[in-house]
Amino acid sequence: xxxxxxxxxxxxxxxxxxxxxxxxxxxxxxxxxxxxxxxxxxxxxxxxxxxxxxxxxxxxxxxxxxxxxxxxxxxxxxxxxxxxxxxxxxxxxxxxxxxxxxxxxxxxxxxxxxxxxxxxxxxxxxxxxxxxxxxxxxxxxxxxxxxxxxxxxxxxxxxxxxxxxxxxxx
Amino acid sequence: xxxxxxxxxxxxxxxxxxxxxxxxxxxxxxxxxxxxxxxxxxxxxxxxxxxxxxxxxxxxxxxxxxxxxxxxxxxxxxxxxxxxxxxxxxxxxxxxxxxxxxxxxxxxxxxxxxxxxxxxxxxxxxxxxxxxxxxxxxxxxxxxxxxxxxxxxxxxxxxxxxxxxxxxxx
Numbered sequence: 001x002x003x004x005x006x007x008x009x010x011x012x013x014x015x016x017x018x019x020x021x022x023x024x025x026x027x028x029x030x031x032x033x034x035x036x037x038x039x040x041x042x043x044x045x046x047x048x049x050x051x052x053x054x055x056x057x058x059x060x061x062x063x064x065x066x067x068x069x070x071x072x073x074x075x076x077x078x079x080x081x082x083x084x085x086x087x088x089x090x091x092x093x094x095x096x097x098x099x100x101x102x103x104x105x106x107x108x109x110x111x112x113x114x115x116x117x118x119x120x121x122x123x124x125x126x127x128x129x130x131x132x133x134x135x136x137x138x139x140x141x142x143x144x145x146x147x148x149x150x151x152x153x154x155x156x157x158x159x160x161x162x163x164x165x166x167x168x169x170x
Numbered sequence: 171x172x173x174x175x176x177x178x179x180x181x182x183x184x185x186x187x188x189x190x191x192x193x194x195x196x197x198x199x200x201x202x203x204x205x206x207x208x209x210x211x212x213x214x215x216x217x218x219x220x221x222x223x224x225x226x227x228x229x230x231x232x233x234x235x236x237x238x239x240x241x242x243x244x245x246x247x248x249x250x251x252x253x254x255x256x257x258x259x260x261x262x263x264x265x266x267x268x269x270x271x272x273x274x275x276x277x278x279x280x281x282x283x284x285x286x287x288x289x290x291x292x293x294x295x296x297x298x299x300x301x302x303x304x305x306x307x308x309x310x311x312x313x314x315x316x317x318x319x320x321x322x323x324x325x326x327x328x329x330x331x332x333x334x335x336x337x338x339x340x
Contacts, residue, residue, distance in 0.1 A: 003323050005203045005254050006338075012220020013336045020334030022212070027264060029211040033175045039227040039242055041199040042192070044216050050182020057209040060230040062242040071294055072209055072232035078276050079264055084175050094197060094249055106248050107317070114316035124241055146284035147277070153173050164190030166183045168176075 025054035033057075033084040034076050036137075038064040040090060042161045049088065049166070057082055063095035064088060065125045066137040074147050085152055087137045088166065090159040095126045095133075130158055134169045195224035203227075203254040204246050206307075208234040210260060212331045219258065219336070227252055233265035234258060235295045236307040244317050255322055257307045258336065260329040265296045265303075300328055304339045 002010065034057035037045055045051060045058050057076045059069045066073070066087055076082045103124050108116040127133035134156035141154045156169040172180065204227035207215055215221055215228050227246045229239045236243070236257055246252045273294050278286040297303035304326035311324050326339040 006325050009219050013218060016218050017333055017335035023332040025212045027262060039229045041224050041226055042195045044223055046214050048183060048186050049179050053214055054211050056211055058230050059209045060228050062245040075232040078280060092197060118316050146288050155176050162193040163187055165187035
């Protein structure tokens with residue numbers, strides 16, 4: 001028995017696929033770039049950042065953390081030819097609201113010792129300042145990893161969830 | 171000097187923000203679910219999977235790998251109250267086209283020994299069969315991790331990039 005969420009996906013997808021006309025797009029992103037942004041529910045990257053279907057890889061995780069995305073970044077660059085990276089974090093991010101100690105305590109309390117042991121010293125990558133976090137990610141991509149091509153064009157942005165506008169950071 | 175890609179983001183975002191009217195959405199996803207899907211450029215999750223702004227977390231990485239998303243999944247569930255997970259992989263995925271040995275050789279050749287040493291034995295998580303990969307991810311979420319709530323509703327899907335339609339797998 002499908003859940004209401006699953007039924008919604010099936011119903012909306014049936015409408016989408018009935019009108020779908022982009023079945024001939026190639027696997028590699030046509031514009032050779034990728035965006036790293038947050039999983040936040042208030043962000044629609046295609047609409048807000050002007051990405052046409054087929055143009056760019058979109059990586060999303062908690063906090064738009066470039067370090068956490070390294071596996072995907074390497075695959076995108078080395079196998080699928082992307083050459084430019086845009087990191088887009090956002091205002092009012094959940095990552096601003098906790099510390100590693102907080103979430104480790106929550107995991108232990110809510111999920112128990114097996115979960116706490118499994119996650120161990122996992123860095124959940126929270127940050128106290130979103131603009132500084134963007135700069136730190138750009139430093140990582142530009143200076144602190146050898147796994148990103150040296151000629152990659154890298155830029156950083158903050159999206160305002162109240163206004164829908166992006167601001168260039170670096 | 172902004173690159174053409176950066177100029178495109180600024181121009182399209184100015185149009186988006188000029189019409190933006192959803193500035194009052196709450197941080198936690200209104201429908202308490204999350205989707206894990208691929209970074210592939212041919213997927214527009216909001217449109218294809220019927221996600222209204224504010225309703226769901228969207229995690230995207232190379233291959234829609236649940237294991238790779240564990241940090242984000244724990245944050246989504248423990249801090250932001252999501253209770254249902256949909257894993258949506260897709261046809262013609264780049265992850266079907268290589269092995270760990272392939273990409274490690276590519277990294278060494280294209281980026282050099284420092285990158286190869288930095289990535290070490292990183293598992294790039296390729297898979298030879300997309301439907302089996304969905305089942306493996308569901309097994310991971312349901313049985314092999316203590317870090318996901320036991321009462322989580324989990325389902326798996328494959329999106330067809332040629333037709334725009336999703337198929338339920340498990």
